[in-house]
Amino acid sequence: MSRYEEDLWIITRDNLVALMEVFIKTREVIAPVRGHGEEVIFYPIESIEDVAWDWQYVNAVLPPKRFFLPQTEVMFEYRYDNGYKITPRYDDRVRMIFGIRPCDVNALVFLDRFFGGGSLSKKSPDEEPLFPDSHYIKRRANTFIIAFGCHQPGENCFCVCCDGGPFLEEDYDLQLTSMNGDYAVEVGSARGLKIIYGNEHFFHMASSDEVKELERIKEDALNKFGDTCAYVSKAIRRVTEAKVDDSLWEKLAERCLDCGGCSYVCPTCCCYNIVDIPLSEKSGIRTRTWDSCAFAGFTRIAGGEILRSDKKDRLKRRFFHKLSYQYIEKNKRHGCVGCGRCITTCLGDINMPSVVEAIRKQKVTVQAAATLRHEEEI
Amino acid sequence: MKDVYFPDIAVIDNIRNETGDVKTFTMRFKDPDIQENLTYRSGQFFEVSIFGIGEMPISITTSPSHKGFFELSVKNVGLVSGVLHGLPSGSEVGIRGPFGNGFPYEEVFGKDLLFVGGGIGLAPLRSLINNVLDNRDNFGRVIILYGSRTPGDLVFRDEFKAWEDQPDVSTLVTVDRGDEKWVGNVGVVTTLFPKAGIESKNAVAFVCGPPVMIPFVIKDLLKLGFKEDTIISTLERHMKCGAGKCGHCCIGHKYVCVDGPVFSYREMKAMME
Numbered sequence: 001m002s003r004y005e006e007d008l009w010i011i012t013r014d015n016l017v018a019l020m021e022v023f024i025k026t027r028e029v030i031a032p033v034r035g036h037g038e039e040v041i042f043y044p045i046e047s048i049e050d051v052a053w054d055w056q057y058v059n060a061v062l063p064p065k066r067f068f069l070p071q072t073e074v075m076f077e078y079r080y081d082n083g084y085k086i087t088p089r090y091d092d093r094v095r096m097i098f099g100i101r102p103c104d105v106n107a108l109v110f111l112d113r114f115f116g117g118g119s120l121s122k123k124s125p126d127e128e129p130l131f132p133d134s135h136y137i138k139r140r141a142n143t144f145i146i147a148f149g150c151h152q153p154g155e156n157c158f159c160v161c162c163d164g165g166p167f168l169e170e171d172y173d174l175q176l177t178s179m180n181g182d183y184a185v186e187v188g189s190a191r192g193l194k195i196i197y198g199n200e201h202f203f204h205m206a207s208s209d210e211v212k213e214l215e216r217i218k219e220d221a222l223n224k225f226g227d228t229c230a231y232v233s234k235a236i237r238r239v240t241e242a243k244v245d246d247s248l249w250e251k252l253a254e255r256c257l258d259c260g261g262c263s264y265v266c267p268t269c270c271c272y273n274i275v276d277i278p279l280s281e282k283s284g285i286r287t288r289t290w291d292s293c294a295f296a297g298f299t300r301i302a303g304g305e306i307l308r309s310d311k312k313d314r315l316k317r318r319f320f321h322k323l324s325y326q327y328i329e330k331n332k333r334h335g336c337v338g339c340g341r342c343i344t345t346c347l348g349d350i351n352m353p354s355v356v357e358a359i360r361k362q363k364v365t366v367q368a369a370a371t372l373r374h375e376e377e378i
Numbered sequence: 379m380k381d382v383y384f385p386d387i388a389v390i391d392n393i394r395n396e397t398g399d400v401k402t403f404t405m406r407f408k409d410p411d412i413q414e415n416l417t418y419r420s421g422q423f424f425e426v427s428i429f430g431i432g433e434m435p436i437s438i439t440t441s442p443s444h445k446g447f448f449e450l451s452v453k454n455v456g457l458v459s460g461v462l463h464g465l466p467s468g469s470e471v472g473i474r475g476p477f478g479n480g481f482p483y484e485e486v487f488g489k490d491l492l493f494v495g496g497g498i499g500l501a502p503l504r505s506l507i508n509n510v511l512d513n514r515d516n517f518g519r520v521i522i523l524y525g526s527r528t529p530g531d532l533v534f535r536d537e538f539k540a541w542e543d544q545p546d547v548s549t550l551v552t553v554d555r556g557d558e559k560w561v562g563n564v565g566v567v568t569t570l571f572p573k574a575g576i577e578s579k580n581a582v583a584f585v586c587g588p589p590v591m592i593p594f595v596i597k598d599l600l601k602l603g604f605k606e607d608t609i610i611s612t613l614e615r616h617m618k619c620g621a622g623k624c625g626h627c628c629i630g631h632k633y634v635c636v637d638g639p640v641f642s643y644r645e646m647k648a649m650m651e
Contacts, residue, residue: 075383078429083408084387084470120622120636130636131382131621271625274383274618278430286383286429293625301616302434302456317628326631 005193008206008214009185015202016176016183020048022199023096027144030067031098032060042067042097051099054178058154059101059339063267067097068111068139072289075135075274080282089285090135096144102165102175103157103337105147107267109171110331112140114270119330144191149177151221153228156340158353161230164337166221177214184214232323235356236334240325248362249312252355255348256311260292262318262350265341271298293318319355382621385427385472386412391447393467396533400498401463402439402451407473418442419480420506421612421640425620426450426462427472434458435617435635438476439501441508451501451533477620478639481506481610486582490518492574494595496567496587497526500533502612503586511544518581521574522549525567525591529553529560550574567591568598578603585611596643606644613639613646 011019023029024045032040032052040057042064043050076088113119115136117129150157150166159165168175173192176183184206187193196203206214238244263269273291278284291298294314299307308314321327322335342351392404407413423437434456440449454463462471483506491510495503510517522541526532532551542549550570552563563570567587583604585595592611599609615627617635627634630649632641641649 078472080429084429084472086385086387086472088381088384115623117622120633131623132379133621133623134379134381135383137379270623272619272623273626274433274624276427276430276432284430286427288383288624291625293628298626299615301614302459307615320630321628324631330631 004189005187007187008211009187009196009203010179010182010206010210011176011185011203012182017048019199019202020051020098023098024048026094028093028095029098030064030095032057035061042100054099054148054151054176058150058152058157059103059341061341061344062265063104063107063339063341064097064100065104065107065111065267065270067095067143068108068136069115069270069272069290072287073135075286075288077285078283090138092138092142094142095139096146098146100145100147101150101339102147102168103159103162103339104267105145105168105172106159106164106333106337107339108140108145110268110333110335110337111136111270113331115140144195145173145188147172147175149175149218149221151178151217151224153221153225154340156343157225157338158228158230158340159338160222160225160228161232162336162338163333164339166225167218177217179210179213179217184210184217230338230353230356231360232334232336232352232356235319235359236323236325236328238359238362239320239323244316244359245362246312246316248358249316252315252348252350252358253311256294256315256350257347258294258296258311259347260294261345261347262342263292263294264290265345267337267339267341268322268335293321315350322352323356383474383619385425385474387470388473390465390467390469390471393465396451396535397531399454399463400451400531400533401454402449402533403462404447404449405471405473406447408470413446416448416476418476419483420509421481421502422476422478423502423617423620423639424448424450424473424475425477425617426452426458427474428458428461428465429472431461432458433472433474433618435477435620437502437505437612437639439504441505441512443509443512451498451504453498475620477617477635479637481584481640482582483509487516488518488580490577490581491520492576492581492583492599493520493522493524494567494583494585494587494599495522495524496591497531498533499587499591500524501586503584504534504537506584507541511541511547514544518546519577520544520547521576522547523552523567523570523574524549525552525554525570525587527554529557529562548574566594568594571598571602576602578608582608582610585609589614606647607642609643610640611643611646613641615639 028044031045033043033050034052035041040052040060042060074089076086079085115133117132120130172188175186271291272288274288276286328334336352387408388405390403394402423435425433426436427433436450439451452459493503538549556564613634615634617627618624620635622633622636
């Protein structure tokens with residue numbers, strides 16, 4: 001357990017509501033709100049009334065990555081007036097994200113490393129991170145995280161298999177866990193502790209029984225996953241060593257609709273395109289927008305040639321990126337946090353557990369073994 | 379923190395027609411400090427912006443030994459390159475970079491160098507060739523083999539003689555199809571190999587050209603005794619960010635924009651689509 005501070009605090013629900021009302025007045029608060037029907041989405045709230053509480057949802061249908069990497073974001077404005085003048089646009093709003101689940105926090109940690117430049121190959125370990133992404137970093141640094149631990153996994157959750165949850169051990173500011181009608185509050189950062197000390201009248205120190213109770217809840221939550229099992233480690237080895245026969249990707253490709261939904265709902269997918277939008281003859285904006293390696297046009301080069309034109313190669317690419325040891329080494333974890341959104345979204349049933357399962361059941365064929373031998377010879 | 383997406387403004391000072399669809403643009407950064415402090419390696423590239431149209435990655439064709447300006451040779455094949463081709467001298471563009479790893483340079487001191495170029499692929503090689511020739515004593519024998527489809531597709535024609543005039547440099551040029559005025563070699567670039575007297579023993583080969591050319595050249599280089607890591611080439615991708623983020627140039631676990639675009643044949647072989 002690497003909490004920032006070992007003390008456990010308790011806040012009653014009424015006090016939490018009162019505290020949130022203070023926050024809503026002083027910063028943008030993003031929280032799960034009810035959309036249509038049962039669905040819950042992350043959205044900036046104006047009143048605590050709008051919030052969906054932790055027992056009312058397992059997770060939002062879309063990950064909160066759009067608050068850090070918006071679907072379309074303006075990078076800078078350009079204007080021509082006897083020469084070009086460029087004005088960068090940064091989003092430095094002070095924000096708080098309330099009710100984010102551990103899997104999505106772990107996905108943000110993944111993105112922090114990636115956009116921070118820590119994933120890129122360095123010539124020496126002392127070298128500064130390469131090309132940190134100031135747009136992402138500013139948003140992330142200005143966003144306070146109040147996470148909700150998960151008591152009850154949803155039907156598609158498999159975070160236990162991916163070190164994505166159901167509780168956080170680090171990388172949050174505050175982690176709340178529902179307990180006997182109140183909330184246990186774990187402190188994960190200096191700024192988390194500052195919130196407690198700045199609003200001490202809302203919190204009280206947990207008793208030793210309550211500390212034990214939280215441990216029990218956490219253990220209980222783990223047990224609720226039952227026999228949920230995504231055999232990720234086997235898939236990692238097979239993908240890393242190129243031991244997956246192409247016939248598997250061919251079969252999956254028959255079911256892939258090229259829709260890119262998997263990438264859009266994935267909390268760690270972050271490929272983007274860069275697009276200029278003229279606003280007048282002499283001015284305009286440069287934007288970046290979400291993109292997906294599932295799209296055929298993703299690898300189009302000047303002249304029109306598409307380098308990864310075969311759908312099976314694109315699927316292979318996607319799962320290589322998520323699972324191979326080569327990427328794990330760069331990102332310090334594999335690219336799945338077990339949120340299960342790809343299961344909900346993909347119409348062709350191509351998702352992390354199903355692909356991992358298919359890889360598990362595939363025998364290493366002569367062709368795949370030959371590829372491997374060939375690579376060893378190199 | 380420097381914003382990697384923020385372009386600096388450069389001015390086009392001169393435009394030279396190389397062929398019917400290739401132009402060489404001489405540029406300098408508008409801010410003299412940026413121009414003054416520009417350092418790069420041959421084989422690195424810039425992201426060139428035409429505001430309102432978009433960005434494209436273009437290799438720097440000037441030798442790092444030439445100061446005060448830089449040149450980009452651009453073939454008119456796409457949206458941004460098409461608009462750039464229509465711009466007059468004095469126009470402003472955005473420039474980000476330099477990006478990418480660049481060719482080995484100090485690492486090949488004392489070696490014989492073989493350059494094999496095809497078409498516009500001579501542009502990145504030209505940067506290295508001129509840097510090598512500006513520091514001639516650091517290298518052994520230099521052989522430059524260059525081919526294009528027709529005589530009209532040859533780029534940097536004015537420089538071939540200057541290269542040839544340097545001590546211990548041979549420059550051989552060929553075209554796939556000659557015309558009535560062409561008296562030089564006819565045939566693909568590998569047909570020059572027997573004529574060039576290549577010794578692979580202490581040599582490194584740099585190969586840039588259209589994707590169709592590369593495998594044939596590599597096959598013949600291996601036959602001549604070049605090792606997989608003494609054959610150096612570049613990979614073409616649409617690198618949109620240059621910073622290893624946007625994902626468009628990934629091959630296997632390599633980002634062509636950061637880990638490349640220069641790779642040895644040994645590295646390229648181990649990469650999978």
